[in-house]
Amino acid sequence: MYGLVIVLVIETIGVSIMLAPYPAVHLVMLLVDLYTVLLALGLHAAAVTRPHTVGPGGLRIRRGARLDLHLPLDLIVSARHDLRFPDANKTEDGVLTVAVASQTSVTIELAHPVTAVSLLGRRTEVHTIRCHADEPRAAVAAIKMLLPTGN
Numbered sequence: 001m002y003g004l005v006i007v008l009v010i011e012t013i014g015v016s017i018m019l020a021p022y023p024a025v026h027l028v029m030l031l032v033d034l035y036t037v038l039l040a041l042g043l044h045a046a047a048v049t050r051p052h053t054v055g056p057g058g059l060r061i062r063r064g065a066r067l068d069l070h071l072p073l074d075l076i077v078s079a080r081h082d083l084r085f086p087d088a089n090k091t092e093d094g095v096l097t098v099a100v101a102s103q104t105s106v107t108i109e110l111a112h113p114v115t116a117v118s119l120l121g122r123r124t125e126v127h128t129i130r131c132h133a134d135e136p137r138a139a140v141a142a143i144k145m146l147l148p149t150g151n
Contacts, residue, residue: 105136
């Protein structure tokens with residue numbers, strides 16, 4: 001994410017230099033470029049401050065401010081460490097992929113489909129969730145420890 005911010009700052013400087021002879025256009029583009037840099041930093045901050053969580057109330061799968069899916073523990077059939085590098089251009093029916101740096105490390109199977117709602121309201125029925133965890137083995141152990149004995 002920081003690489004994107006650096007590129008955006010360089011682009012802001014370049015556009016600012018190119019548009020210096022045109023003050024009105026220069027000001028508009030400078031504001032747009034600065035907003036874009038702040039937006040990129042905000043997306044990164046949302047991803048860092050809103051991680052996935054596991055607790056007695058269930059599992060929360062989050063993608064910054066764009067996705068917040070609550071899963072009660074009785075819906076979870078299995079959880080396993082499963083390192084994958086999904087192709088962003090291919091989607092599987094019923095699979096929600098919450099990748100970080102183009103990888104997922106935990107796969108969660110559900111007893112029945114749930115509806116995942118994105119920030120803009122798009123609804124998707126999912127029965128499998130693949131997400132990334134910084135410590136996937138610890139995340140899977142925490143999920144399994146809280147699962148009812150039948151799961």
